[in-house]
Amino acid sequence: MTNPQSVAILGAGAWGASLANLAAANGHNVRLWSRQGSETLEAVVRDAQLVLSAISMKGVRDVASQVQSFPISPKAIFVTATKGLDPQTTYTPSQIWQTAFPNHAVVVLSGPNLSQEIQQSLPAATVVASSVTTASVLVQLVFSSSHFRVYTNPDPVGVELGGTLKNVIAIAAGVCDGLQLGTNAKAALVTRGLTEMVRIGNFWGAKTETFYGLSGLGDLLATCNSPLSRNYQVGYQMARGQTLTETLANLPGTAEGVNTCEVLVQVAKQQKINIPITEEVYRLLKGEVTPRQALEELMLRDIKPEYDY
Template identity: 45%
Template sequence: MRVLVLGKGAWGRTLVTLLERQGHRVQAWSRSGGGDPGLLLAQQELVLAAVAMAGVGDLALRLAPQWPQGLPLLSCSKGLDPERLSTPSQLWEDAIAGLPLVVLSGPNLATELDQGLPAASVLASRHRDLATALQRQLSGDGLRLYTNNDPLGTEVAGALKNVMAVAAGVCDGLGLGANAKASLLTRGLAEMGVVIEGLGGQISTLYGLAGLGDLLATANSPLSRNYRYGALRADGLAHQQALAKVGATVEGAATALAVTRLADQRLWHLPICEQVADLVQERARPEESVRSLMDRALKGE
């Protein structure tokens, strides 16, 4: 296929490498490189959007007038828009009416995929035939793709696992042990479920590749930017110092702020997300966040 990849960050570059290995003809565009991406659209059979969450809304509006009818988009961004509290696919669909859209998510650490290590991910879409076709065309030796019909739940899971990965990095950075880590991730999974169900996603998605699968990879690997950020905060670095040390976008930080705003509106109780948001805003130190979680009122599981 002729494919355009929007975004040349770590994830975008990895997607370009994967597609070229599979024999697709790939072009790539980034905001830093300049040029008009709209001029490239007419030549493509598929567009992959791998820009950071902060750039999705503006890019969707910019491309909407030039988007060819019927050209499918594979959304590969993860997070929640901090102002509109929307997922990436919601921003694209709001900007481009009738857009054939599929979401890609799962345990796909870019460094491992670059090394040719095997991984599996999910293609989520309400357009079943399109998802099935892309499953055949984009699966390869190093990447096995599954499908589901819950793009919203898939995106929410992919966004919130980054928040939990920050918390996991703090847990490991403070040396709290395996019991604490297991407890944290289990309760974190429950919080992810609250948001998925509350927004109308399917709870079964939580236990698939985009939920539990991605959480296990991201919350246990120093290859994860969100995990490294949490570990650096536990080591005493301030927010901006930790971001500079990571040297790349930490989506979990912004997502924590967005999801706690959403929780305030919907009256959801998300204690781990709240503590990560407090940590990001430097309203609490890592040790205080742990103490706050442990001192909460007792309740049923």
Template identity: 40%
Template sequence: MSYIAIIGAGSWGTTLACLLSKKGFDVIIWAREKEIADAVNYKKENPLYLPEIKLPDSLTATDDIFEAIKKARFIVNVVPTQHIRSVFAPLKGKLNDENIIVSASKGIEKETLKTPSMILEEILNKNVYVLSGPSFAIEVAQEKPTAVTISGEDKTLRLLLQEIFSTPYFRVYEHDDPLGAEIGGAVKNVIAIAAGICDALELGNNARAALITRGLHEIIRLGKKMGAKEITFSGLSGLGDLFLTCTSKLSRNFTVGYRLGRGESLQEISKSMRGVAEGVETSLSLMQLSKKLDVEMPITSEVYQVIYEGKSPQQAAWDLMNRTLKPEFY
């Protein structure tokens, strides 16, 4: 019952493994890189993705995914969205009816335009529960107060997962709209790139407030078109995550936007960053998805053009402000 496998040893995966291990669960973390697994096992640290955080003595790691899931009842995906399919494909047909799958990744897969839970459900043929919300890994690792949400189909399992993940500093709510939680978690990363550009161009607090608000409308329009519940986007996995990611340099996506706004190329930024800024590739996926579903997403479109078509951040900001006038709600 208590064995938990965390698949992905980035900052968020390591943080969740640390949190659950401290609660007394038997936790093993799968790392793609053997050196990370060795560092967790022998030094009780993850120097690449979560430096300066001492990991629990009971936490173990492996670079063998089959070893990771061998005893696990709970399997938590924390793999970057574009790599979920390749990591989990070997597990097809290897799980049993007792396994419970949780996804804590954010993004939209290119080509298929699927969310993380959709990818996992396709491969594993199991319902997936989504953990999402405003949660910088380093602050959770430092045990600073954080609130997130767990969402999924079966309320009994949601309540079980709520209890498993909750601590005095990590408060977990539950609801029944995993699709909405994933859409909020994916789109907010693209809006955060726009927010970083906004700050770099010194456009002011008014501009950032407008950007966050109109960004929320893009999330809502896409979410409703895909069948999510509108109320979800006023919650932790919607507005909460959006606000956090758009207002702090702890956000990798905000930082990418800020550096783009300062004139750096994406290649320069990528070379110097540790970890994945999901919004970069998600902007491409969302452009395809918005066209497919005929959903207007002007901020997303401008971010895409800056990243992939070489448009200047200044021109993108100008074009957003000088679009055809519209009613606020439509």
């Protein structure tokens, strides 16, 4: 690019490192922060034009609070690439960053982005969304490449929730494959799972059509069909007889769907949102049902029309 940007990447896991490599390959000045690194958080975000957060959900509030106490460029754009919900407030990551920095543009980056494939330079696409169009266009330019196609979208809530909600359905998809239930069952599960995502998203103010795009259906398909997905692995390993504790202990990184599921069930009960797949995943994770019992509960529900007219 003729106008290189100063980019601070917070979180040096596989996803943060992949995004750092994409920006660096485009000629931008990239600084990477992790808790184990030698550089301080203050030094990494100093004078950054883009501050991208790729840390796990449990660390977002703490890191955002720390960054608040540092001098930040008044025009800095915050980008969040975390997929999850805060268990205490039910806030999304972008809501946490926007609350901490109300006068700054916040951009959501989400899509069917398995980091191991991106590290291998395999073709992929993603979506960047913000209420500030100029901010999402700038982020699009920073990360776009010949093997990483970036689209913009004006619905940050929908884009963010697509990436968050699909993790719960991916756990169910892993169970489906672990029990060897076949293609018909998997197709039905993913389709009905998308319906639940739309219901929850609409409650939060997201646009329905966003869930049929890359950050919704696209991310859902990738995560529900790949052993590279940590959330898929949770369901798969539990269906093969492992406990949740054993499964999580062997995972490289965080399966955000586990915590997200708990928050969703809490919200759905309060707001009377019908999310049967999510509820059965929750019961499975809590040890209330076996994978086989969860399946039977879903299959034996009252018969009904496909759509609520």
